[in-house]
Amino acid sequence: MSLLRFSDHSLRSQIALVFGTLVVGLAVLLSLGFGELLKLRIERDAGTALQVIAENAGKLLANGLQERSREAEVLAAAEAVWTKGLDSAEAHHMLARSQATHPHSAWIGVADAQGVVRAATGGLLVGQSVAERPWFKEGLQKLHVGDVHPAKLLEQLLAPPPSGEPYRFVDFAAPIRLGPTTIGVVAIHGSWEWTHEVMESLTPVRTDDKAVELFVFDRKGDLIYAPGGQTRALLEAGQRLPVEANNPVASDRAAGRAVVVRWLDGRSYLTATAPMQARNSTSDLGWRIVAREPVELAFAEAHRTVQLALAIGLGAALLASVLAWLAARRLSDDLYALADAASAVEADKPGTRIPQAHSSREVSKLSGALGRMTHRLLTAHEAMEEKVRLRTLELEAANRALDLQARTDALTGLLNRRGFETQMAFALALARRSGRPLSLITVDVDHFKRVNDTYGHETGDEVLRRLARTLEMRLRNSDVIARLGGEEFVVLLPDTDLLGAQAIAQALVEAMAEQHDPVVGRITVSAGVASMRGLQDNGLDILRRGDAALYEAKGQGRNRVCVEA
Template identity: 75%
Template sequence: MMLITRFSDHSLRMQIALVFGALVVGLSVLLSLGFGELLKHRIQRDAGNSLQVVAENAGKLLALGLMQRSLEAEVMASAEVVWSKGLDSAEAQHMLARSQAMQPTNVWIGVADAQGVVRNATNGLLVGQSVAQRPWFQHGLQGVHVGDVHAAQLLESLLPPTATGEPHRFVDFAAPIRIGPTTVGVFAIHGSWQWTREVLESLTPASSDESALELFIFDRQGTLIFAPGGRTEVMRAAGQRLPEGIQINNNRDGGGSTQTTVARWQDGKRYLTAATQLQPRNAASDLGWRIVARQPVELAFAEADDTVQLALAIGLVAALFASALAWLAARRLSVDLYALADAASGVEAGRPGSDIPAMQSSREVQQLSQSLGRMTHHLLAAREAMEEKVRLRTLELEAANRALDLQARTDALTGLLNRRGFETQMAFAVALARRSSRPLSLITVDVDHFKRVNDTYGHEAGDEVLRRLARTLESRLRGSDVVARLGGEEFVALLPDTDLNGAQSIAQALVTAMAEQQDPVVGTITVSAGVATMRGAEDNGAAMLRRGDAALYEAKGQGRNRVCVEA
């Protein structure tokens, strides 16, 4: 009763100002919090999407790397023309050394005979020792094998320490060496686990130090096998495993739903976490790895929290301004006030077409209605601006991904396609040739005595030789032909609508053109070439490339500076 009396003691102007002011403050706070929470949800979702994209891109690159290395082991093991001269022949040793030079993270490349004794290896490591009990040898006798990451055993004491100080760990790639129907040995590659660190670091955004974004890898059993910053052993010793409650995005259905969640890790902190299943490119590389990206919650949602606070501050400022106007509107009858309150309720409820009307009954009410209208439009504009900002950031990320994809498909030295880009073009050309029943051939080209060029004249001269060969290929071939550098001094040209005889003629012209040129430093440069053609609808690009390589090795064996066709 005392409160009613005290309130009634105020003038009508004061009573209306107090009531209307309280209403405007409450409405502004509700609108600000509502729009703020909506924007926060949108930002949090986009942060999760970005984290998921990073994890999925890492998974794609790792899967591609595993497939390429398993194919490398398979292709090298299938070089029957080399192995027929003996597992410990000079040609075999040269091939191993060249393969390691092309991929320095292949720490050890070797060959064991059918009894498990190492007969040839890079730098002579483990030659003469038995590896018959090693899993890669036992599986490699049966077919192409990719082994899960493991600690080095025989090689640990023979190799220099790693850059991070952690023990050496390898991923094994093995394939059987067959001469005719007989398995005479196993070709093996021990790939350094440092390769994984390089892949993940290449995908980590430049601002990752500020955002604390990190990438991890867990194996099929949930055991940690990679942590950034050389912390793998420390985190494993602390008991870190795949956090519970993480939804693994297997990416098999092609859906784009976000699989991020907030999870508590072994250190007791909460992180925004995204995980994806490594999708193997072939059966041998199906290791079941899970790639996990994480970011501290306080950093991942920092922008969202700031947005809510900003929206609330804007709403409160607008509410105070509207309350001041309400004091001036107290002379008007409550009809206009009820109309404004009803309109504000419609805006708060989100009814279609709801807006604050422009009152004309008095100057004060008109000012109030305009102020509330501006406040509403400002909040809506803030929401639209935030959505536009999110859209622009999404476009920037897509552009960065396209640039990364282009860089991954192009050879930096020659400007030609690299192996990855060539495989995509080859798959398209093979499919077109099958569908149209047209001929398709390829030429593999290799610089003769390229190691001698590097050793004698230096790597800059060797690089100029490779660029000269690339220019010759581009100028001598048609615009529809596909030219690529597979690695080192080996190039390949894919010739649509060209049969074996036509490809042989083109290859001979290329060999002759190179021999006729004079490099100002090196002098005469010769190349050897191998020619292969598609053998019907059941043939594929990988088989063609293997036959082309075999023909190339035959040309090398016959004295170089010549062309050989597939058998």
């Protein structure tokens, strides 16, 4: 049996299907969107927390290095002790007290200027030469803080560290000076176990959902500390700083944000890197502290949030779909009743009427609206026709206004070139048919550019309007006046021969010369006169001859009239 098309379903089923599908889709999208937003927020918060742990570890390590380097300086500056000798009882007592104050000082000793150990805690290395040790060479010159290194001379003399790993030291050395003379070097071998305690104090207790680990890498990117006694194993495996400078995520690291990085063990970790901010230049060893947490644990809460949001959304969608189906069922029952009644009316069954439905206010009004619908549609149609007629009249009036505007010069109110050409064609046709004369005068303001340059364009516009008013006052109503452009005007004179046009032109020139403009002063114009010579003569030829006569008047000195040759 073939599947039913959507249109074959009842209205109740269609509404339920459409509304239910929309609600389910919208609920899923909103749930996923909201869940993803929460996920991003939780992931960002997890990265921020990890970054804070790394930065705090860096601060504690930097403070520790500064304190120990300061301790070496203080010991070296005890002149009252050193004046009694590097191996005096006071010297031994001071070294022992310093070690008791800082238990992580695995060895504190004093070597003379030749590199022979003269006094040391526990008497270790006394009498032996340390002249080739880097801390001694640097300590003779200035305060020195050495990077992490394995124990050499003391490895067999000290008790094994609690972690079970080989001894590693951070050296602090300072020169002992009496006046200008350096008499020896005081040195502190700080046990690397101190770092383990700092890291453990900042690392949250490891649980099933928390597994934050802290690592320390040196300036070259080599591992110098790993939690849980993993340092040696990871070093042998070749573990280095996982986020190198040429890594694409370096920009994120520089911005102080945790990123997801794949480590040497093949697992992905949320990783935060923070440089150790040294408190002084001597203790700036370039260490970088790295905090990491497995991605599946760091983002576990985010994933649970997304799943919960999706489950809530699907539940809400299911509930909304059921409500939609019930509402559609109630509506469709009344519509079926209305459809059956309409069919009965169509069949002309006696006593049939449209029932009053009560499933909703809208359906209730439907039965009463059916009878009034036709009347309203006819009324609306008539109103629309009247509105179309009024709009047509308005459009025609607007078109006439636009046509007038297109034929009129905006500055003077006279005809423009387009309007003049229409009048010229009409006058020529009339002159040819009646055999009457037709002349024109071209008028141009003398030195108009000088007026614009000297007094400005506003004054120039006022000069043009003055000329236009003079032409209108001096000419007949039957004459056609137009501004062709710029300062050039033309006058079309029906029923006027060449001599008559010349006289009119002369009167116009004299009328303009007699006027006095309050800004410019005396304004003159030049004029050229031309007349229709025969039935074959056209408007362009007449206008061209008038222009030639105008240029002749300009050439003869302006403020005059010239007639076509």
